[in-house]
Amino acid sequence: MLRVALALIALAGPLAAADEEVVLGLSRDTVSITTNFEGSEILIYGAIKRETPIRLDPTLEVVVTVAGPDRPVTVRRKERVAGIWVNTDAVEIDSAPSFYAVATSGPLDEVLRDTEDLRHKISIPRAIRSVGAPENVTDTAAFTEALIRIRTRQGLYRTAEGGVELTEQTLFSTAIDMPANLTEGTYDTRVFLTRDGEVVGRFETFIGVRKVGLERFLFTLSREQPLAYGLLSLAIAIAAGWGASAGFRALKRG
Missing domain, CATH: 1.20.5 (Single alpha-helices involved in coiled-coils or other helix-helix interfaces)
Incomplete structure (x- = not known):
């Protein structure tokens, strides 16, 4: 009897997860970097396929992320010594995306819980991995924040709260601006469906960025x-x- 119950639970899991699925489209899945490349805009659009009627409470939300290739980064702190700016402390960040964009259908802290953000690494700070630091550096978080500020100014890190247009809980679309200073490689593209801050569905694809x-x-x-x-x-x-x-x-x- 126990085996039958476990089998029914195992079958029920996939069916529940398949109630809402993402059908995704991209305006282009390849970006070509040429000598006169000045950036590109990728339109990400799709629909939500359902096996059951639309649930309106809680409402569905959509989060889209596009991440460039991960690379280790050394962040250095500059301080003024004897009137001269010099490098003092340095922290090696183990892995940081060369480009990262997040677009949501509402405020990020409302459409996504912290626990879900930690599990799926959706927000910019969660997408950066920094394990260790020198013993003389006690404020390692400041180095990660500095990297985010620098790459945000460069147009490489972007958060667009409310940047996903969601129509009748079924159709969604957003535009991701990709700057001229892109790193060649595969850009992972993810779409998350959330209800009450919890991820209830996801879809993954990729965009290829190549020099030509x-x-x-x-x-x-x-x-x-x-x-x-x-x-x-x-x-x-x-x-x-x-x-x-x-x-x-x-x-x-x-």
């Missing part, structure tokens, strides 16, 4: 043939200098 054309050629050359890349850079610099000099001489003669 001259950007790809120079990047590959710098990694695979650094000597040839250095010589090419030197030749371009000499040619540019000679061209500018010749132009000035022509202007003086004119």
Whole structure:
């Protein structure tokens, strides 16, 4: 009898989780970085597929995240010593996304509980992983906050509360602005459905960001043939200098 009860519970779990599912679309799933790349906007849109009637209490909310490749980062603190700004303390952050955007259908603290944020690492601070720090540094959180401030100013970290348009608890859409200074790689895209702050459904896909054309050629050359890349850079610099000099001489003669 116990085995039958456990089997019924196991079957009921997936069915309950499948009551609301995300059907997602992207305006584009690839971003090409060229020499004149100035950024891109990705439209993320979709619908919520249901097997049961819409629940209005509590209402459904949507959270969308787009995360670039994770990299370790060293954050240094500068202090004024004898009238000169110098680096003092430094903390190695184990993993931080090179780009991170969060868009929600409402205020983040209302649509997502802290426990769910901790479990799924949805907000920007939760997406950054910093395990250890030097013994002489006691305020490690300040270094993480500094990294967030810097990358927010650079347009690499963004939070858009209310940035997801949700229509009749079924259709949703948001636009994610991706700046020109993107890191090449795979950008994980996640959509979370929440009720009363708890995640009740999720969907994951990805956006590919790749260098193409001259950007790809120079990047590959710098990694695979650094000597040839250095010589090419030197030749371009000499040619540019000679061209500018010749132009000035022509202007003086004119």
